[in-house]
Amino acid sequence: MRARLLNRADVLKIVDLLRAQGHEVLAPFCGRGRDTFFDTVTDANRDEIQIHLPNPYYPPKRYVLPHIERLLKVQRANGDWKIEPTFDEPKRAIFGLRSCDVAGIWHLDRFYLGRDFRDTYYDRRRKNLFLVNVVCTDPERDISDECFCLCADTGPAARDHFDLQLMDLRDGEFMAVAGTSAGEAMFAEPIFKKATAAHVEKRRAILDEVRKRFKNTTSWFPATVRYVSQGKILDKTWEEIGNRCLECGGCTYVCPACTCFTVSDRQVGPNEIERVRIWDACALQGFTRMAGGHNPRKAVHDRRNRRFFRKLAHYFIQRELSVACMGCGRCAAVCHGDVGMPSVVEMIRRATAETEKTNDQ
Amino acid sequence: MPSATDNIYLPKPAVLDRVVDEIHEVKTFYWHFEDAEEQRKFRNFRPGQFAQVSLFGTGEFPASLPPSPTEAETFFTIRTVGSCTAALHALKPGEKFAVRGPYGNGFPMEDYFGKNLVFVAGGIGLIPLRSCIIYALAHRQNFKSIQIFLGARTPRDLMYRDNLRDWEQSAGVECHLTVDRAAEGWTGNVGVVGSLFKKPGVQVPIDNTVAFVCGPPIMFRFVIKDLLAMGFPERSIVSTLERYMKCGVGKCGHCCIGVAYVCVDGPVFTYEQIKKLGEDI
Ligand SMILES: Cc1cc2nc3c(=O)[nH]c(=O)nc-3n(C[C@H](O)[C@H](O)[C@H](O)COP(=O)(O)OP(=O)(O)OC[C@H]3O[C@@H](n4cnc5c(N)ncnc54)[C@H](O)[C@@H]3O)c2cc1C
Ligand code: SF4
Numbered sequence: 001m002r003a004r005l006l007n008r009a010d011v012l013k014i015v016d017l018l019r020a021q022g023h024e025v026l027a028p029f030c031g032r033g034r035d036t037f038f039d040t041v042t043d044a045n046r047d048e049i050q051i052h053l054p055n056p057y058y059p060p061k062r063y064v065l066p067h068i069e070r071l072l073k074v075q076r077a078n079g080d081w082k083i084e085p086t087f088d089e090p091k092r093a094i095f096g097l098r099s100c101d102v103a104g105i106w107h108l109d110r111f112y113l114g115r116d117f118r119d120t121y122y123d124r125r126r127k128n129l130f131l132v133n134v135v136c137t138d139p140e141r142d143i144s145d146e147c148f149c150l151c152a153d154t155g156p157a158a159r160d161h162f163d164l165q166l167m168d169l170r171d172g173e174f175m176a177v178a179g180t181s182a183g184e185a186m187f188a189e190p191i192f193k194k195a196t197a198a199h200v201e202k203r204r205a206i207l208d209e210v211r212k213r214f215k216n217t218t219s220w221f222p223a224t225v226r227y228v229s230q231g232k233i234l235d236k237t238w239e240e241i242g243n244r245c246l247e248c249g250g251c252t253y254v255c256p257a258c259t260c261f262t263v264s265d266r267q268v269g270p271n272e273i274e275r276v277r278i279w280d281a282c283a284l285q286g287f288t289r290m291a292g293g294h295n296p297r298k299a300v301h302d303r304r305n306r307r308f309f310r311k312l313a314h315y316f317i318q319r320e321l322s323v324a325c326m327g328c329g330r331c332a333a334v335c336h337g338d339v340g341m342p343s344v345v346e347m348i349r350r351a352t353a354e355t356e357k358t359n360d361q
Numbered sequence: 362m363p364s365a366t367d368n369i370y371l372p373k374p375a376v377l378d379r380v381v382d383e384i385h386e387v388k389t390f391y392w393h394f395e396d397a398e399e400q401r402k403f404r405n406f407r408p409g410q411f412a413q414v415s416l417f418g419t420g421e422f423p424a425s426l427p428p429s430p431t432e433a434e435t436f437f438t439i440r441t442v443g444s445c446t447a448a449l450h451a452l453k454p455g456e457k458f459a460v461r462g463p464y465g466n467g468f469p470m471e472d473y474f475g476k477n478l479v480f481v482a483g484g485i486g487l488i489p490l491r492s493c494i495i496y497a498l499a500h501r502q503n504f505k506s507i508q509i510f511l512g513a514r515t516p517r518d519l520m521y522r523d524n525l526r527d528w529e530q531s532a533g534v535e536c537h538l539t540v541d542r543a544a545e546g547w548t549g550n551v552g553v554v555g556s557l558f559k560k561p562g563v564q565v566p567i568d569n570t571v572a573f574v575c576g577p578p579i580m581f582r583f584v585i586k587d588l589l590a591m592g593f594p595e596r597s598i599v600s601t602l603e604r605y606m607k608c609g610v611g612k613c614g615h616c617c618i619g620v621a622y623v624c625v626d627g628p629v630f631t632y633e634q635i636k637k638l639g640e641d642i
């Protein structure tokens with residue numbers, strides 16, 4: 001393992017280094033109560049950066065896929081269209097990214113950059129992004145009731161897809177692991193010291209202990225994926241899930257792995273138009289509405305299910321070689337109808353297992 | 362296939378050359394790319410593929426490519442139904458818009474070499490099938506029998522009249538027309554398109570045959586029922602699916618149906634595949 005040791009007091013120096021290299025650094029901060037958020041680090045707020053805190057609901061996904069993003073600027077002159085792609089690709093680093101969100105960005109990489117078409121806009125932004133993962137080790141602060149990264153196999157310590165990983169070894173020491181050569185290059189800085197076998201052992205022991213502190217340890221992902229892929233879920237179950245959905249779109253908004261967007265043209269001047277893309281949600285009415293008003297997915301449970309079907313069907317997992325759920329628990333925390341991913345998995349498992357049992361008898 | 366550096370959302374300027382009336386609210390738009398190199402690249406399209414058409418300020422919409430790659434001209438045939446299609450209908454020859462593509466899988470015409478072809482189209486379902494028919498006729502020696510069954514609401518709803526005349530008169534192809542409601546002067550068949558299969562003298566081969574079916578959902582359902590009853594295997598029936606599309610390149614999620622992204626996995630699917638998508642079409 002390309003691992004080093006550093007003092008607690010030096011952890012934020014990584015932020016300073018990244019800023020000195022010209023990165024805009026995004027880091028987590030605490031607002032009031034449970035409210036936490038990612039924001040740009042400035043000289044003024046630098047000391048308020050939090051290492052241990054509940055993961056912000058508003059995911060860092062927006063740094064690779066902005067909420068609203070301009071794709072083209074189009075100008076009209078003498079009957080001609082001047083079409084100009086507009087790229088926004090700042091040199092950025094996210095500091096304090098949780099392991100579930102590291103996996104989330106990796107999933108987006110697989111999706112937007114994979115298969116026949118590479119998303120140019122995503123690609124350019126992603127190439128300029130440096131990821132500093134912080135492992136969740138504080139059961140009181142880092143881990144919430146909804147977290148289920150253990151079941152999604154994304155945490156508490158990401159195994160890869162970060163540039164640099166930091167883990168609190170307690171007693172004022174942190175372990176740093178490099179995931180890329182860019183991350184490893186940071187080890188040239190004098191704040192990093194050699195790690196010993198004892199430190200590696202300590203890291204393992206802490207992780208073992210932390211794993212026991214998750215409340216949500218038994219999710220039934222594999223079984224649910226099997227049921228969904230084999231079409232074993234009863235209409236009744238899908239309807240029950242659908243009936244509890246209020247169609248607020250909140251789950252897709254907070255999800256680090258949801259990818260859908262819509263595209264729209266807007267007039268910005270007498271002869272100028274912008275084409276923008278905007279986050280969209282398959283759970284909303286109108287998502288599949290076709291010209292003339294025909295909507296193949298009318299009932300709310302059709303749409304509600306769409307999101308879970310997309311995330312749990314084996315076909316899509318194979319397609320991206322990555323599950324579109326990271327176990328971050330955000331949708332469970334924000335859903336008014338308690339149909340976040342953990343409840344849905346549980347509802348499906350219970351209903352389907354019961355039917356299977358009856359059928360076996 | 363685009364290269365890794367191509368901007369997949371960037372449409373290229375196109376010029377409208379001329380407009381031809383087809384039927385009520387449907388026109389054919391002949392156009393070319395401003396840039397000759399773009400035009401050359403685009404002309405590699407296959408029957409059954411589609412393009413994304415930009416009317417700046419209004420939006421972008423998917424349109425099939427009714428021409429066959431064996432023809433010289435490039436065109437769309439569009440029914441005006443909403444904002445974007447209306448904006449295209451409002452364009453005058455010489456005016457500009459923008460296009461990107463071609464997208465989608467298209468029909469694997471080469472795989473059908475040596476087979477009988479049966480084309481069944483209802484209404485504007487003929488738009489995507491026109492490309493295959495012209496292609497098949499241009500490669501006539503590679504196929505066995507070719508039959509076309511066309512349905513329209515009234516005689517005035519029959520499109521591509523010049524082509525229809527050719528197909529009716531040409532020796533290498535059998536072409537049957539029908540309308541739901543006859544009008545004065547119509548001496549042809551009246552009834553749904555499936556009724557043509559039972560017309561005296563019509564012999565639809567089942568073995569070693571591919572049936573292309575495109576049309577409105579209701580027609581699709583009935584024709585599929587007829588074909589299956591006649592003994593067609595599900596995998597020998599091919600169609601194109603239509604979905605609300607935003608990107609055309611498998612990213613926006615709008616066209617997803619069951620396990621497929623219609624824009625990249627389709628729009629061409631066999632009936633066997635359609636049944637396995639895991640969602641009603
Ligand atoms: C593969 C494929 C091939 C096709 N080929 C043809 C063809 O050859 N000829 C043909 O006539 N038609 C074809 N169609 C259908 C054609 O694409 C539609 O008729 C067309 O998209 C209608 O666009 P419109 O703007 O005129 O309609 P509208 O009803 O105005 O709706 C579509 C547009 O309006 C806006 N819009 C409307 N509703 C929403 C919403 N809920 N959310 C966000 N935006 C919205 C969007 O900008 C959208 O692009 C094809 C469709 C597909 C999928
Ligand atoms: S589906 Fe829910 S738990 Fe899974 S990644 Fe998305 S928000 Fe997190």
Ligand code: FES
Nearest residue numbers: 609612613614624
């Ligand atoms: S149209 Fe965007 S994914 Fe198919």
